[in-house]
Amino acid sequence: MELEELLSRARRLELKSRFLARSQYSGLFRSAFRGQGMEFAEVREYAEGDDVRLIDWNVSARHQSLYVKRMGEERERNFLLILDTSGSLNFGSVRCTKFDLLVEIGALLALSGYLAKDRVSLALARSGVDWFVPAAKGWNHAARLIRELASARPGGSVASLDPLWSFVNSPGIPRSLIVFLTDYQAPLQASQSFASAARKHEMVVVFASDPRERNIPDVGRVRLRHPETDLVRVVSTHSAAVRREYEANAENARAAAARLLRGAGVDWLEVSTGTKYEFVLRRFLENRSRRRARLRG
Numbered sequence: 001m002e003l004e005e006l007l008s009r010a011r012r013l014e015l016k017s018r019f020l021a022r023s024q025y026s027g028l029f030r031s032a033f034r035g036q037g038m039e040f041a042e043v044r045e046y047a048e049g050d051d052v053r054l055i056d057w058n059v060s061a062r063h064q065s066l067y068v069k070r071m072g073e074e075r076e077r078n079f080l081l082i083l084d085t086s087g088s089l090n091f092g093s094v095r096c097t098k099f100d101l102l103v104e105i106g107a108l109l110a111l112s113g114y115l116a117k118d119r120v121s122l123a124l125a126r127s128g129v130d131w132f133v134p135a136a137k138g139w140n141h142a143a144r145l146i147r148e149l150a151s152a153r154p155g156g157s158v159a160s161l162d163p164l165w166s167f168v169n170s171p172g173i174p175r176s177l178i179v180f181l182t183d184y185q186a187p188l189q190a191s192q193s194f195a196s197a198a199r200k201h202e203m204v205v206v207f208a209s210d211p212r213e214r215n216i217p218d219v220g221r222v223r224l225r226h227p228e229t230d231l232v233r234v235v236s237t238h239s240a241a242v243r244r245e246y247e248a249n250a251e252n253a254r255a256a257a258a259r260l261l262r263g264a265g266v267d268w269l270e271v272s273t274g275t276k277y278e279f280v281l282r283r284f285l286e287n288r289s290r291r292r293a294r295l296r297g
Helices: 003-033 057-063 098-115 139-151 162-169 192-200 240-264 277-296
Strands: 040-045 067-071 078-084 119-125 129-136 177-183 202-209 221-225 232-236 267-272
Touching (some): 057 067, 098 267, 119 139, 119 162, 129 139, 202 240
Parallel strands (some): 078 177, 177 202, 202 267
Antiparallel strands (some): 040 067, 119 129, 221 232
């Protein structure tokens, strides 16, 4: 990618992500992932999505604006964003590729972490970690993460994710909130290293999908190329049996991922290239916030 194009892409990502993070997601991000400590720290202005039970009415009355209490546990959390860069993500039949979709969500989450005053780190990974930006705070660091996301490119194949889980289990990675951005082609499997990662960290998996991965229309004979192995096959979509098998394989992959993550206590959500992700992400954060509020209450 030319430098000018890269900078332009990074700037577009920054502008959209900053607007969404500040206007819609900063409060939701805090309440969805943060515990509520008992030690009072300070008050700050209310942001959409904050727990209304934390509103300090005395301070709000004096300032004629809503303020919420910030508790001690809200300070200093580690947030590790992991972006899968394998070749299967370089596919999209609607508005963008799955990779472009995850890059945009990654930029939004990185800025949400910055606004929450988290220590944010970034890993670009396939089987293992190819590039790692250590955790830090501040705007300059957040802007660097966006540039790294904008410059990343998908390619190659992944046989196992165990090297990735070994990395996040290493002593150099403290207990963190981990968001793993990937797709259903990732070889998510039960293993000791995955189970250890799920116990050590608070994990969320964001799956990107495309409508054509769930079903294929009857368009005759088509030439298909596997994005990771480059294996080419000619398939007759006239065959109803072929279409049914394709749909069944897609549903089985989703069901297997859901069983694995549910068993490990890991939350997940799916975003699609065929729809806007903002509503899906917002609903996920709202549901998670309500669930955590019920557990606290």
